[in-house]
Amino acid sequence: MVYRQSAWTRLTHWLWALCLFFLLLSGLQIFNAHPALYIGQESGFDYDNAVLRIGAVNSQSGPRGRTTVLGRDFDTTGVLGMSGPAERPSFTAFPGALTIPSYRDLATGRVVHFFFAWIFVGTLFVWLAASLFNGHLRRDILPSGEDLRELPGDVAAHARFRLGKGRRYGPVQKLSYFLVLCVLFPLIIATGLTMSPGLNAAAPWMLDLFGGRQTARTIHFLAMLTLVIFFIVHMLMVLAGGPLNTLRAMVTGWYRTGPGTPPGQGDRP
Template sequence: MIDKVEQQRSGSDEARLPAGAKPLVYRQFLWTRITHWTWAIAMFFLLLSGLQIFNAHPTLYIGNQSGFGFSNEVLAIGSQDTPAGPVGFTRVLGKSFNTTGVLGLSAVDNTPTERGFPSWATIPSYQDLGTGRVVHFFFAWILVITFVGWLIGGLINGHLGRDLIPRGRDLRNLPRDVSDHLKFRFHHTRDYNTLQKLAYGGVLFVVLPLIILTGLTMSPGIDAAVPHLADILGGRQTARTIHFCMMLLLVGFFVVHMLMVIAAGPLNELRSIVTGWYRIDPPSQPAGAPEQEI
């Protein structure tokens, strides 16, 4: 009800603006803002505690099993002794890269230590698998509950259909949106552009569900209750690899998202996701122009 009243008020305020003025419109629902910041906090703790768990065995495989008798490794992070001393490495599909100081071998109390991800990238900073799992599982359920709540709220307030589902016009505008983004040419409108719909939709309807599903697959309790879930995903080790890859996609999305916020005007973007209010281009702007990133 509050959101609807604020939207109606923003529309009337926009009509009274002088020509050329930039209207301030109500763009983000309260429920969207709450879930956005809940996700941000949950993702932070999930990422760092997940890297703590990964460090217990920093190798990924395809299939159901792993070990010396199998050749199904796709990623390994570790260290090895060389004539020049210990060296950290990252091996991807059989090809090794020297990652000393960051991955495989990093400083702990000024001492080179074999460790998948460095101490500053994990929660807790020291190796503690038990604590990492407790933190990870707690925020994983926060993520799941928030995601379900967001879906329900999005259906009720119309956010899903109005803002996230690409339509024919959006797809026709895709080449222009790509060109404008490459040129850092941003515009402000109330609606999401095609690239935003594709990016947000991909994260919310592909990446997050896969992270949740593969996370459940690796849970001993869920594995016992639904034993065929791992087989559907290609095995427990495949599920772990998919889980890790989806994490990398989320990190990549976050980096691009923050770069776009900075490039498009951080104050306006932060106001939108904190208060819901967003300043758009003057009404005289040509119809159909893509909007600024949020």
């Protein structure tokens, strides 16, 4: 047994999990108010510059849900654009089961989203300060040259679900957490702030940085989608690597390593 997760890591991990749950569902509520994404400074009126559009259209057989991605149309009836029972369908981009609130309420969705967004930002600052102080960032997150050399072999092992149980994170874990914590989290925060008119007045250079408010909104959505994919893969790896052992580490800090792990200071017999 090794003490693998510090109290700061465990606290921020669960706060992020809580925040991301409410941010995702309230964010989809906000997206439903205008279910389209664009590239550029503005959305088109006399032209169509949408890269994604979700809605409902009339057809010979009645209304159907339709999702348009880069000009290609997909019938998504029952999932996106039109969902719910046939006698009382819901014509929203994402169904109510995936939004907070579950009914159309943009104002409440924005209040929930902004409340948890600031908790999310504060948690990131706390994690960064604690990780710099206790060495977690340097030791467990930033990939070293040796990690990059061992990365292909570790990727192959993960593809075969042969997950090691060492004292520290492996190359795939380090690189994944680095991309999430040091790239995706700052990116989703920065693009979210770029959509604020108040911040646009104080820092107009952010609009130039992300190519306009509409482009920032699209990047914000794609970053969210990437985090959802990361969460799904993360859960699969937790199940494959031993859910009880991993959960114990994120609750108590103690983690049971695999055979052959060299002993170290702070181990529990």
